[in-house]
Amino acid sequence: MKNIRRFFAAALVLALFVSVSVSISGSASADAVYRTLDEILADGTVNIGVFSDKYPFGFVDENGEYQGYDVYFARRIGEDLGVKVNFVSTEAANRVEYLETGKVDIILANFTVTPERAEKVDFALPYMNVALGVVSPDSRVITDLKQLGPEDRVIVISGTTAEDYLIKNNPEITLQKYDTYANAKNALENGNAAAWANDNTEVIAFALENEGYTVGIPSLGSQDTIAPAVSKGNETLLNWLNDEIRALAGEQFFHKDYEETLVAVYGLEYEDSLVLEGGGLTE
Amino acid sequence: MDWAYIGRVLPLYGKAAWLTFRTGTAGILLAAAVGLLGAAALRWRVPVIRRIVSAYVEVSRNTPLLVQLFFIYYGLPKIGIRTDPEFCGIAGLAFLGGGYMTEAFRSGIEAVDSLQEESALSLGLTQSQAFIHVILPQAAAVSAPAVMANVVFLMKETSVFSAVSLMDLMFTAKDQIGLYYRTAESLLLLVGAYLMILLPLSMLGTFLERRLRHAGSGT
Numbered sequence: 001m002k003n004i005r006r007f008f009a010a011a012l013v014l015a016l017f018v019s020v021s022v023s024i025s026g027s028a029s030a031d032a033v034y035r036t037l038d039e040i041l042a043d044g045t046v047n048i049g050v051f052s053d054k055y056p057f058g059f060v061d062e063n064g065e066y067q068g069y070d071v072y073f074a075r076r077i078g079e080d081l082g083v084k085v086n087f088v089s090t091e092a093a094n095r096v097e098y099l100e101t102g103k104v105d106i107i108l109a110n111f112t113v114t115p116e117r118a119e120k121v122d123f124a125l126p127y128m129n130v131a132l133g134v135v136s137p138d139s140r141v142i143t144d145l146k147q148l149g150p151e152d153r154v155i156v157i158s159g160t161t162a163e164d165y166l167i168k169n170n171p172e173i174t175l176q177k178y179d180t181y182a183n184a185k186n187a188l189e190n191g192n193a194a195a196w197a198n199d200n201t202e203v204i205a206f207a208l209e210n211e212g213y214t215v216g217i218p219s220l221g222s223q224d225t226i227a228p229a230v231s232k233g234n235e236t237l238l239n240w241l242n243d244e245i246r247a248l249a250g251e252q253f254f255h256k257d258y259e260e261t262l263v264a265v266y267g268l269e270y271e272d273s274l275v276l277e278g279g280g281l282t283e
Numbered sequence: 284m285d286w287a288y289i290g291r292v293l294p295l296y297g298k299a300a301w302l303t304f305r306t307g308t309a310g311i312l313l314a315a316a317v318g319l320l321g322a323a324a325l326r327w328r329v330p331v332i333r334r335i336v337s338a339y340v341e342v343s344r345n346t347p348l349l350v351q352l353f354f355i356y357y358g359l360p361k362i363g364i365r366t367d368p369e370f371c372g373i374a375g376l377a378f379l380g381g382g383y384m385t386e387a388f389r390s391g392i393e394a395v396d397s398l399q400e401e402s403a404l405s406l407g408l409t410q411s412q413a414f415i416h417v418i419l420p421q422a423a424a425v426s427a428p429a430v431m432a433n434v435v436f437l438m439k440e441t442s443v444f445s446a447v448s449l450m451d452l453m454f455t456a457k458d459q460i461g462l463y464y465r466t467a468e469s470l471l472l473l474v475g476a477y478l479m480i481l482l483p484l485s486m487l488g489t490f491l492e493r494r495l496r497h498a499g500s501g502t
Contacts, residue, residue: 093461100466111467120464158445159453159461165461176448177458183357183446190360192368192448 033102034231037240040105045084049072049104052089053182056205056265057110069261072107073127073228074251076253077106080244091179093159096120099231106237107229112161114224122232124241125279126225127254132162134201134217135188135207142195143216145170152194155184162197165221188213202273205265225276242279249278289468292459299455300476305447306369307438307480310376314437315430317377318384326384326392336385343382349443353373368447375447380437387433391426392418411415424495431488438481452476 040046050070051058058070066087068075088104095111098104099121112130113123120126134154136142148154153176156163166173176193178184185206188196196203200218207213230237250255254275262274321336334426352375355366366374395418403413445454456473460466 093457095461096464097460097466100464116463155448158458163458164462177450177454177455178448179445179457183448186357187448190357190365192360192365 027071032231032233033100034234034237035105036234037236040237041081043083045086046078046081046106047086047104047224048089049088049090049095049098049107049109050074051092051109051181053180054104054110054202055209056261057201058108067261069128069257070110072257072261072273073254074106074108076222076248077108077241077244081240091159092157092181093179095159095229102231105230105234106241110201110226111229112199112224113227114161114164116164117229119231121229122238123227123229124238125245126200126227126276127245127279128226129223129274130226130275131200131218132165132197132220132221133203133215133258134195134197134220135213135215136195137188137191137205138212138214139215140194141216145173145220148173148194150174153192155188155193155196157181157184157198160198161221161224162199164196169221201266204270208265225280246278252277284471285468287463287465288465292468292472295455295459296452296472296476297448299452300480302369302449303438303441303444303451303476304480306372306444306451307376307441310373310441311380311434311437313377314380314384314433317381318386318388321381321385322388322392325389326362333421340382340385343379344386348375348379348440349446351378352443352447368444368449371447372441372444372449372451376437376440377442380433383433383436384430387426387429388422390429391422391424394425395421427488427492427495429483431492434488435481435485438484439477 006233035043050068052060052066054068056068058066058068061067062159071087074085074087088098090098090104090107090109090122092109095109096117096134107121110128110130111117111123111125117123120249134145142148152174154166154173155176155178156166158177158179163175163177166175176187178187184196184198187193188206189210195216196206197215197220200220201214203215204218207215229243230241254277255271258271263271266274289411321340324332324336352371355374355378356368356371359366399417399421400413403417404410408416441451444451445457450458452473456469459469
């Protein structure tokens with residue numbers, strides 16, 4: 001009897017859960033979860049989602065301070081809005097979720113613009129170019145995905161464009177998925193997989209920083225761009241960001257950002273191919 | 284709620300549920316074996332080993348599984364011991380669970396009156412016969428609730444396996460949300476799959492506790 005009662009109790013909980021999630025998925029778009037520009041200004045703090053473990057774009061330095069290319073831009077946004085920036089650490093797979101639930105106002109976490117993501121969030125003008133790349137140990141440099149055998153694993157980070165690309169285009173490759181950049185790098189160093197596929201900026205940085213690794217495939221798939229994102233429908237904030245990015249082109253802000261945060265890793269060689277000013281629109 | 288999507292990804296969750304169940308069960312069985320050995324070492328006050336077991340119980344119970352997994356998966360390769368993710372998950376569960384199981388069995392064995400063992404020995408049973416036929420059945424009855432609670436607890440602990448790239452239920456749901464942004468559907472599948480594994484397990488526990496109570500009727 002007790003067991004049966006317990007079973008029914010569990011069934012009831014499950015039914016409740018179904019109805020709640022059904023209503024959530026039905027009403028998510030109806031209720032605004034985001035804060036408009038005026039609400040952010042009134043509050044005096046803007047919440048910006050950044051990476052804490054993606055060197056040199058968004059990371060925490062030895063003093064516990066957020067640093068990197070994305071963070072440099074985030075600080076500037078705070079300055080020009082005249083509010084304090086509250087950095088919220090995010091993982092790749094959480095970025096859309098954080099905007100949909102209003103946990104952050106802006107995502108500035110090396111967020112590649114894709115059509116699927118654009119259905120869920122609103123992207124502002126892009127500020128960086130990106131493609132996918134594959135890094136592997138010098139002992140066996142992978143220059144073509146065809147070199148991978150059935151035993152080989154390829155590291156990807158859950159929720160990234162690299163994961164999405166390989167699932168769609170190379171379903172025969174066995175992926176080894178990690179939830180954070182830190183874990184993925186550690187796993188590659190430990191030799192748990194044949195290669196690591198990610199944004200080419202990231203794998204180039206890894207190969208430059210760590211001896212014994214080569215980016216055998218520097219560009220995979222299409223050329224994409226990276227842009228800030230806001231919650232779907234948050235037009236006031238989106239328009240402000242677009243105006244900001246256009247205005248910053250005048251002072252070549254993103255070149256300065258590159259020279260402050262990225263030059264130590266990439267040198268000047270990549271500056272013009274990576275950086276986008278004013279959303280890439282020619283003046 | 285997109286039921287067509289749910290139908291499409293159901294095999295993925297089936298695979299993840301199987302991995303959760305497989306690694307969970309293997310880890311729990313190993314943990315139980317470690318627990319029995321540990322409790323026996325404490326019971327017979329085996330010199331040196333007894334102290335090692337006590338220290339092990341403290342370490343395993345007072346560090347999070349996530350930390351133990353990190354140590355096994357990311358730490359050991361630095362000194363040349365490489366493990367694959369599934370082995371690592373099972374070893375982590377066995378390490379964590381072994382400590383809890385040792386304590387559960389120890390308290391069960393201690394609850395059996397020493398008179399029972401003395402009587403068994405005086406009737407001509409050898410020490411191991413006395414342990415297997417007299418002490419263990421009564422100890423099991425006392426330990427059963429704690430052991431079953433540990434079993435359910437350990438099965439749920441598999442949800443941190445994402446740290447070592449194991450596609451368990453939790454990581455599969457997170458991954459799907461990150462890839463296709465189907466939050467409601469993913470969470471529903473996640474809860475449903477966990478209930479399907481854990482509900483029968485806890486019912487089995489209730490059933491076993493009731494059956495074993497007879498063995499303990501003498502105490």
